[in-house]
Amino acid sequence: MQQLDPDLRALQEVRDFVSRAHKACEAIHGWSQARVDEVCKALADAAARSAYDLAKLAVEETGIGRVHYKILKNLFAAEGTWASIKDEKTVGIVSRDPRKGLVEVATASGVIAGIIPTTNPTSTAIFKSLIALKGKNAIVISPHPRARRCIGETVEVLRRALERVGAPQDLVLSLTNPTIESTGALMKHKDVAIILATGGTGLVRAAYSSGKPAYGVGPGNVPCYVDRSADVALAARSVVQSQSFDNGTFCCSEQALVLDKAIEAQFLAEIKRAGAYLCNEEETRKLAALCNKGGHMNPDVVGQDPWKLAEWAGFKVARETTLLLAHQGGVGKDWPLSIEILAPVLSVHVVDGWREGCAVSMQILRYDGLGHTCAVWARDEQVLESWFLEKPASRIIVNGPSSQGAVGYSTNLVPSVSLGCGPHAGNITSDNISARHLVSIKRVAYPRQDWESAQQRDHARAARMGGEEAPRGSLLPGDPALGGGGGAPRSSAFAAPAASNWQGNASMMPPRSPAPAPSATPAPTFTTQKVMAASKAPEGQPASGGVRASAPSAPRTTSAPTSTAPRATGAHFAGGALSVDEIQSMMSHAGAGCPLGPCKGCSHHNVATGACQA
Numbered sequence: 192m193q194q195l196d197p198d199l200r201a202l203q204e205v206r207d208f209v210s211r212a213h214k215a216c217e218a219i220h221g222w223s224q225a226r227v228d229e230v231c232k233a234l235a236d237a238a239a240r241s242a243y244d245l246a247k248l249a250v251e252e253t254g255i256g257r258v259h260y261k262i263l264k265n266l267f268a269a270e271g272t273w274a275s276i277k278d279e280k281t282v283g284i285v286s287r288d289p290r291k292g293l294v295e296v297a298t299a300s301g302v303i304a305g306i307i308p309t310t311n312p313t314s315t316a317i318f319k320s321l322i323a324l325k326g327k328n329a330i331v332i333s334p335h336p337r338a339r340r341c342i343g344e345t346v347e348v349l350r351r352a353l354e355r356v357g358a359p360q361d362l363v364l365s366l367t368n369p370t371i372e373s374t375g376a377l378m379k380h381k382d383v384a385i386i387l388a389t390g391g392t393g394l395v396r397a398a399y400s401s402g403k404p405a406y407g408v409g410p411g412n413v414p415c416y417v418d419r420s421a422d423v424a425l426a427a428r429s430v431v432q433s434q435s436f437d438n439g440t441f442c443c444s445e446q447a448l449v450l451d452k453a454i455e456a457q458f459l460a461e462i463k464r465a466g467a468y469l470c471n472e473e474e475t476r477k478l479a480a481l482c483n484k485g486g487h488m489n490p491d492v493v494g495q496d497p498w499k500l501a502e503w504a505g506f507k508v509a510r511e512t513t514l515l516l517a518h519q520g521g522v523g524k525d526w527p528l529s530i531e532i533l534a535p536v537l538s539v540h541v542v543d544g545w546r547e548g549c550a551v552s553m554q555i556l557r558y559d560g561l562g563h564t565c566a567v568w569a570r571d572e573q574v575l576e577s578w579f580l581e582k583p584a585s586r587i588i589v590n591g592p593s594s595q596g597a598v599g600y601s602t603n604l605v606p607s608v609s610l611g612c613g614p615h616a617g618n619i620t621s622d623n624i625s626a627r628h629l630v631s632i633k634r635v636a637y638p639r640q641d642w643e644s645a646q647q648r649d650h651a652r653a654a655r656m657g658g659e660e661a662p663r664g665s666l667l668p669g670d671p672a673l674g675g676g677g678g679a680p681r682s683s684a685f686a687a688p689a690a691s692n693w694q695g696n697a698s699m700m701p702p703r704s705p706a707p708a709p710s711a712t713p714a715p716t717f718t719t720q721k722v723m724a725a726s727k728a729p730e731g732q733p734a735s736g737g738v739r740a741s742a743p744s745a746p747r748t749t750s751a752p753t754s755t756a757p758r759a760t761g762a763h764f765a766g767g768a769l770s771v772d773e774i775q776s777m778m779s780h781a782g783a784g785c786p787l788g789p790c791k792g793c794s795h796h797n798v799a800t801g802a803c804q805a
Contacts, residue, residue, distance in 0.1 A: 255494030260437035292637030301384035412560025427461035433592035443597035466513035562615030
């Protein structure tokens, strides 16, 4: 493999790693829920212990974000994710509903392909590995080339944890030489079951066009509307905290401030007190030229400090600056700072009232943010409801920081760093992706208790409409499949079968001798204790099997051997609980075979003669 061209080596690595992951899946096929949870907890604990080292390595390798916040993200991905899924049933029978007759069974999907971005490399690797293993899956990670070392180290931490608890290490693997071609090969590999793709629009489209089930998580352009009814001081502080969270590298962080004109001055004064800097017109032009390259975000600005961005743009701000704010007169190509910028830079849009604020927020969402997230600050219920009902966003964060809120850190949303955007953005789901998305649920269904009466009622209704009283296969009286009108009606809607001429397995039966004449008061002879007990009914009353105790019966000439095997005691035990009509019906449907099953091992089977004495 060392002699191969680097690109061919990367493709061969994909094949090898998927094969190893597939074998690891097979090795844990019989794991119980308790064993799965033991292993997942070991991974979460190991990742939490390494949170600082991995955070430091991520910032050093990528140059994106801040170590303190990368630590918080790693802890959230490990402990927050585990806390949210630890009690979830993902193995075997996960629910029963006796009233509805439904049973749900969870099964593993198989090998998961995890595509990891450079913005949140270590935390996303921890998160995706945990939710994959919780469903008894394996994961092969394709890291962003700019973050392959820190992601590779994260995977090594998890693999060592797997080894310590005696689990296959190949449940978690990371490609060492990722390329565009090898990532594409991973997504299209025949043994990959599901793709978890986090990245830009192109990557998400590639995932969905791979022919595999995929959860694609694309970009967001998050508007944050601050209404005149809001707690303005709290809103300003929260926006600063949200954008300072790893320098705005979560795609759910605020991108545009939409300010009600009535509170504009107050809000800007409050946010300046929290360290934000409002650019003048010339600085705004310079900042736009830096952040927007050809209509797209300049990747070099992602996760950088505000003072550094200002310096690169050509002006200076204090080192302790928390945010850069820049007024924009609209949304779209003519306003370059109205795009998504994963950095502590916010465009500012001033509106007159919540209706205009609603319209501008919609424009921002439609400008590469559809289906993702929006934020609203208001105490007016009419304003809030307009956002809940009208905004095409899968997460609406109310009166709180958007970065921490959408991922489930500051809210009770499902903790996740993969946020589905729904059909608006071409995604299959609008959920916060978690372990439940990586298992298949089989559903076992029993007939409803009212099924017999329901189908009789529906047949009668259809007959009134179409005129056909007993269609073939309905087994209603008159069904041609029953022959000659189906015989006399029984108490149910189905016709009784004709009397059976079944006489046992004829090829094994000796010649029959005439039966002796019945005695005056013979007692029936039985071969099991259950049926004997059923026969002991008061004289003149039916026994439990539907045969009257006073009915004449011919004595048996040969006793069947007594079986020592446990006998069934359910409602369908032949002879003890079935009526003569029911037995005859079973025999007619079974043809020449016995309704009790094969003779071998049956207590009614005379092994010496081959006769059946049921």
